[in-house]
Amino acid sequence: MQRRTLIALCASLAAVATMPQAGAQGAYPNRPITLIVPYGAGGVTDVIARALAQGMSKPLGQTIVIENKPGAGASMGVVDMKNAKPDGYRLTLTPVGIFRQPHIQKVNFDPVADVSYVAAFMTYDFILAVPANSPFKSVKDVVDAAKRDPGSVDYGTPGKFSANHVTMAQLEQKTGAKFTHVPFKGDADSINSLLAGHTKTAVFANSVQPYLTSGKMRALAIASDKRTEAFADVPTFRELGYAFDVPSPLGIAGPKALPAEITQKLEAAIQSAMQEPAFKQVAANYGIRLEYRNAQEYSAFAKKAFAEEKDIVKAIGLD
Incomplete structure (x- = not known):
């Protein structure tokens, strides 16, 4: 009797060993996600990032934890992505300054090759x-x-x-x-x-x-491409005859090689969060223009901006 029980127990353990591990292979996400904000706590970007994170938590079913990492021209998040696993549990905000920084000084990141752009959700106006x-x-x-x-x-x-x-x-x-x-x-x-x-x-x-x-x-x-709702009475430079604008979208990215299915889930979560009344109110409090770009559009913007910033920096001069 004991021998039969032992055999049955061994068979059960073998079956369990061959089953997929829920914690490791379960559907994404199955644990909290970290979002790096490359600015100090309490600023406009930090406040809106926290509102977005709260809105994204609902469709994802997981908490999104904000980690502030200011410094280095707001590039600390991109630097962090170089060592992060492409599993969607560590993400960063990606301000446009990251496309300018490599043309100003030597850096240890490539803003195009080292990250996977997920989506942009707003744009700054100057x-x-x-x-x-x-x-x-x-x-x-x-x-x-x-x-x-x-x-x-x-x-x-x-x-x-x-x-x-x-x-x-x-x-x-x-x-x-x-x-x-x-x-x-x-x-x-x-x-x-x-x-x-x-x-x-x-x-x-x-x-x-x-x-x-x-x-x-x-x-x-x-310096926007069109008049904005929050500043409806303020003309654009282009309207006044000065042919330029300064596009400054802000979005989320992950490490390079982020799987498409994870990117799609995050895209959907960002879109959902942007419709949340609480998030819209925070954006309205600061006159922030909400503007969505999907992964493909945001990636295309990143490549274009990185190339154009070289000429802008050259024109300004490093001295």
């Missing part, structure tokens, strides 16, 4: 603003003043080679005007300087909205 009491009433006023006295018109940004800086560098190239760049550590310092009268103009992302609404600042132009 606005040229002045204090409410500024004598500048238009972009033409700013350009004319800079032409009359080269270097006399300064502008604040969150730093050299930021998209804010690129905006004014493009305006210089299109007009021949010469401005003076004043880089700060972030939008907050640039805002304080402008309101205190230390700088004459500045380029801000969506963080400027409250100051426009309160009447403390006046927007002269926006």
Whole structure:
């Protein structure tokens, strides 16, 4: 009797050993996912990333944990992807700065080859603003003043080679005007300087909205391809005759060779999250323009942006 029981037990153990391991081979995702935000906690990007992560958690059935990794020109997430397994459990936000960084300095990542682009969900807009009491009433006023006295018109940004800086560098190239760049550590310092009268103009992302609404600042132009709902009264640079815009989509990517079925699940989760009222409200609070690009479209944008940024950096100069 004992011998028959032992044989039966061995047979059962053998059967279990040959069964697929639910924890290792179960349907994706079967455990929490980490999303890297390459900025500090509490900023606009961090806030909207957390809202998106919460919305994505519902269709995926798993928690998405935010991991803040600021520094290195917002490229820490892409660097992280080089060593991450392509299993969909470690992802990163991918700001446009990652396409510019390799042309500025030596880096240990390739923003096209080292990641798999999943989807973009929003785009930043960059606005040229002045204090409410500024004598500048238009972009033409700013350009004319800079032409009359080269270097006399300064502008604040969150730093050299930021998209804010690129905006004014493009305006210089299109007009021949010469401005003076004043880089700060972030939008907050640039805002304080402008309101205190230390700088004459500045380029801000969506963080400027409250100051426009309160009447403390006046927007002269926006560097988007079209007018946006949040800044409907602000003309684009193109409308004003300056033929450029500064596209700045923000999306999610994973390590290279991310399986197609995982990418598709994440794409669907992002689309679902974008329809969540809570996520839409967070975006509206900051005047953020929601704009979806699927994996194919986002990958194509990445290749194009990486190539174009080389010319932009060259035009600005590294000195």
